[in-house]
Amino acid sequence: MDDRVSLSMLKANTDIVRLNGAEKHFGAVRALNGVDFHVGAGECVGLVGHNGAGKSTLMHMVAGTLRPDGGEIAVRGNAEASYSVARALELGIRCVFQELSLCPNLSIAENTRINHPSMIGFGWRRKAADLIRAKLDEIFPEHGISADDIAGDLSIGRRQMVEVARAFTLTSEPLHLVILDEPTSSLDAHTAGQLLAFVRRFVEAGGSCILISHVLGEVLQNADRIVVMRDGKVVAADAASAFDRDRLVAAMGGAEGHHKAAAEARKAETGPLRVKARPARQEDGKELVARAGEIIGLAGLAGHGQTDLLLAIFSAASRAKTGVEVTAPVALVAGDRQSDGIFSQWSIAQNIGIRSLRSLRNGLLISPQREAELAETWKKKIGIRTPDMNNNIYSLSGGNQQKALFARALGSDAEIVLMDDPMRGVDIGTKLEVYDLVREEAAKGRTFLWYTTETEELDNCDHVYVFKNGRIVANLRRDELTEEKIIQSSFGDAA
Amino acid sequence: MRPEMTAITPGTAPRSSPRGNAARARMLRSLLPALSLALVLIAIAWLNPRAISYFGFNLMLNLAIPIALATIAQMFVIAGNELDLSIGTFVGFVGCVTATWLRDAPLIGVLVLLGSIGVYALLGALIHLRNLPSIVVTLGMSFVWQGLAILVLPKPGGKAPDWLLSIMSFKPPYIPFPILAALLIAVVVHFGLMRTSYGVILRGSGGNAAALRRAGWSLLRAKIALFALTGLFGVLSGMALIGITTSADANIGNGYTLLSIAGVILGGGEFVGGRVSPIGAVLGALTLALAASPLLTFMHIPPDWQVAANGAILIIVLAARVLISRRER
Numbered sequence: 001m002d003d004r005v006s007l008s009m010l011k012a013n014t015d016i017v018r019l020n021g022a023e024k025h026f027g028a029v030r031a032l033n034g035v036d037f038h039v040g041a042g043e044c045v046g047l048v049g050h051n052g053a054g055k056s057t058l059m060h061m062v063a064g065t066l067r068p069d070g071g072e073i074a075v076r077g078n079a080e081a082s083y084s085v086a087r088a089l090e091l092g093i094r095c096v097f098q099e100l101s102l103c104p105n106l107s108i109a110e111n112t113r114i115n116h117p118s119m120i121g122f123g124w125r126r127k128a129a130d131l132i133r134a135k136l137d138e139i140f141p142e143h144g145i146s147a148d149d150i151a152g153d154l155s156i157g158r159r160q161m162v163e164v165a166r167a168f169t170l171t172s173e174p175l176h177l178v179i180l181d182e183p184t185s186s187l188d189a190h191t192a193g194q195l196l197a198f199v200r201r202f203v204e205a206g207g208s209c210i211l212i213s214h215v216l217g218e219v220l221q222n223a224d225r226i227v228v229m230r231d232g233k234v235v236a237a238d239a240a241s242a243f244d245r246d247r248l249v250a251a252m253g254g255a256e257g258h259h260k261a262a263a264e265a266r267k268a269e270t271g272p273l274r275v276k277a278r279p280a281r282q283e284d285g286k287e288l289v290a291r292a293g294e295i296i297g298l299a300g301l302a303g304h305g306q307t308d309l310l311l312a313i314f315s316a317a318s319r320a321k322t323g324v325e326v327t328a329p330v331a332l333v334a335g336d337r338q339s340d341g342i343f344s345q346w347s348i349a350q351n352i353g354i355r356s357l358r359s360l361r362n363g364l365l366i367s368p369q370r371e372a373e374l375a376e377t378w379k380k381k382i383g384i385r386t387p388d389m390n391n392n393i394y395s396l397s398g399g400n401q402q403k404a405l406f407a408r409a410l411g412s413d414a415e416i417v418l419m420d421d422p423m424r425g426v427d428i429g430t431k432l433e434v435y436d437l438v439r440e441e442a443a444k445g446r447t448f449l450w451y452t453t454e455t456e457e458l459d460n461c462d463h464v465y466v467f468k469n470g471r472i473v474a475n476l477r478r479d480e481l482t483e484e485k486i487i488q489s490s491f492g493d494a495a
Numbered sequence: 496m497r498p499e500m501t502a503i504t505p506g507t508a509p510r511s512s513p514r515g516n517a518a519r520a521r522m523l524r525s526l527l528p529a530l531s532l533a534l535v536l537i538a539i540a541w542l543n544p545r546a547i548s549y550f551g552f553n554l555m556l557n558l559a560i561p562i563a564l565a566t567i568a569q570m571f572v573i574a575g576n577e578l579d580l581s582i583g584t585f586v587g588f589v590g591c592v593t594a595t596w597l598r599d600a601p602l603i604g605v606l607v608l609l610g611s612i613g614v615y616a617l618l619g620a621l622i623h624l625r626n627l628p629s630i631v632v633t634l635g636m637s638f639v640w641q642g643l644a645i646l647v648l649p650k651p652g653g654k655a656p657d658w659l660l661s662i663m664s665f666k667p668p669y670i671p672f673p674i675l676a677a678l679l680i681a682v683v684v685h686f687g688l689m690r691t692s693y694g695v696i697l698r699g700s701g702g703n704a705a706a707l708r709r710a711g712w713s714l715l716r717a718k719i720a721l722f723a724l725t726g727l728f729g730v731l732s733g734m735a736l737i738g739i740t741t742s743a744d745a746n747i748g749n750g751y752t753l754l755s756i757a758g759v760i761l762g763g764g765e766f767v768g769g770r771v772s773p774i775g776a777v778l779g780a781l782t783l784a785l786a787a788s789p790l791l792t793f794m795h796i797p798p799d800w801q802v803a804a805n806g807a808i809l810i811i812v813l814a815a816r817v818l819i820s821r822r823e824r
Contacts, residue, residue, distance in 0.1 A: 065709055085708070085709060097709065101710075103698070106702055106769075120692045150521075
C-alpha cells in the first residue's frame, strides 16, 4: 500500500496483478471495502486474516470468479475491463480452491484435462496422465497416486495434493501466478513441507504465488511479503521479515485488545450439570462441561468441529452416545436459517410452534388457539415485528426470521439451547435484543451453548472453549478472554 | 465401462487400502449389468433351450434396439444430473413422423426430426438458464410431444420408409442383428462419452459443475450438448422402432420413459454425480428387453402378471446393486 504513489509507474511492469480500491457487497454486507492489493513477479505474498476478513472474496476476484462492484483490476499493467475466469487463465493466473475443484466421478488424468482446454485430439489421455504424474513426482515424491485413480476414491489429503499439482501443470497456457487457498489444510506435516519447498522453488524461478494459510508459521517462513486483512480491508502490509507471530496476531485481531472486565461476577460451577461432551477427535482428557444457567461459548476458526459437537449433543439428547452426557431437553437454533431452520411454506406461528407440539396438542390435534397464544407471547417477548403472526415466515426480515427461530427454541421445554452461529447476517439491533434475552433466560437457569464466529459475541459467555481441528485446545474463563488469546489458540501451530 | 461407476462419497472410503477396496467394489458393480444379463439368459436357456439360437435371439431381442437407443438417450441427461420424462412420448412422436412425412415427403421429415433435436437443445438451455427442474420441464414436454404425435397421426397407421425397413431387417451371418447393433451402439457411445476429451467435460458437468465453471468451461454449452444428444438418440430410437413395427401409433413409445430410466440405473448409472456407463446402459436395456416378455412367457406367467413380474425382476437386480455398494463402505 505504502509504495502505491511513488513507485506505481516503476512497478507497473513487474506487477502480475494489481487491484485498486476493490469493493464487493453481498446484500448489506460489505465483504470488501476498498482494497488495494498487488503481487509482483517472482514474489510469494502471504495473505492472513480471520474468518470473514475478506481474503476469499479478494482471491475470487483475482481468479476471475467474482466481479468487483467497484475498483479496478490490472494484469501486468493493463487494465482489464471484462475480467473472467477464462481471461485469468489466459493470462496465466490460476487458483487452487479448498479441495472443492475435482470432479469425484472422473479420473486424475481426466481432472487434469479439465484445466487444459488445449488438451484435445488423439492421445490426450496419455498426455494428461504423463503431465499430472510428472508434476506429482516433482512436488510430492512417493505420492502413491495413479493417474487412473478416480478422484472420489482418494483420501482428502491426496485429493488436495492432486489439486495443487494440477495447478502447476503446464501446457500451452502460460503460468505466472498461482493462488493457494489453505493448500496444506488437509496435508500432514511431511507433505506440507514438500509443497512449501516446491512453492519456494517456483517463486525463485520467477513465478508468483499468493499463499493463504491459517498456520502463521507457514506464512512467516515462506512468504516474501505479508498482507493482513480485517473486516474487508487491508490493515497491514509489509515485508515478511518485518512481522513476527505476535505482530501478525495483533494486526489480525486489532491491537487494542478491548479487555472486557468481568462486569457481573457470575456464580461459577455450582449449578447442576447439564452437558458433558468430549469431541470425537479429542485425544487428551479435555471436555466441554456446561451447568445450569451458564452461557458457554464455542470459538475458533469456522469448521473446526464446533458444529459437529453441537450436533452430537443434539442427537445425544434423544439417543445415548458415547462421550456425550445430556441431562435435559435440547433445542437447536440453526445457523443456516434458510436450509436448516425455516419451514418456508408455514406461517410465523407455525414455525415457532413446531418445537412444542406436545404442549400444543389437544387430543390428537394441534390446538390453533394454544399455538396462537404461544406465538403471541413470544412476539411480545422477543419483539417480532409483524402485523400478524399468521403471515408467512418470509414476510419477515432476516433478523426477525432469526428471532422467530429463537422463539421456537426458547418457547419450548428445552433447558439446553444450542446455537450454531445463529447471528450470521443479522443486524446489530436485533443482535443486542437477542443477547439480552439470552442472558435473561440464562439467569432463569437455562444453559446456552453458543458457537459463534464473531468474537464480540463471546463477551456474553461465562467461559469459552476454543476449537482447532475438531478438538478443544483451550478453555478460557470470561475474565481471561481476549480476542488475541482466542486467535493465539486457534492458530496454534501444534498440529 | 470400468471406473466411472463408483458410489463412494468422498471421505467415507475405508481406511485399509481404500483404493484397493474401492476398485474391487467398482469392478463388482461394473460386472453386475453383465451378470444380470447372463442370469436372464441362463434362465431362458434352461426354460427353453431352443430360444438360444440365431433365430431365437432375433425374435427375443426384436425390440431391444429401440430400447437401447432410448436408454442411451436417457443416459445423456442423467450424466448431467437431469432426468427426461418425455423421452417415451418423444419416441412416439418421432415414430409418427417417420411413418408419415419421412416416407411421403423426406425433406420435410428430415427437417422436422432435426428441428425436434433443436427443441431438445433449447430445453437444455432453458433448464440451465432459468435453473428449472428438468423433471417438471420434461413432464410438460411429454404432453406436447404426445399431442403433436396425435396431430401427425390421429389413428394408428402409416408405413415406414423402405430403406429403414431394409436396414432393420438386415440379417448378418452368424451374429443376430440386434446383438450386433447393440454392440455398435455401446462402442460408439462409450468412445464418444468416456474416451474423448469433450466427453470428460460432459461427465464433469454432472460430477462437479462448480469446478468446471472455475476452470472456465461453459456449463450452458455442456447442458445443451447433453440434451441435444438425448434428442438425437431419441430420434434414432423412434426410427428404429418404426423400422421394426413397420407402422406407427401415437402411443407406441409411452413405456419407454420408465424403461429407459430403469435401463440406465440397471446398467450401473446413478441419478446424480455424472456416473454413467454407456456399455452398462446397453446391457441394462438388453436385460430389460429379455426380462420384459420372452423370459416371462417361457416361465408361463400369464400376460396379466407380466408387468408386475417385470417390476419384481427390476427390484431384485437393483437391490443386489445396493447390497454391493453398501459392502464397499
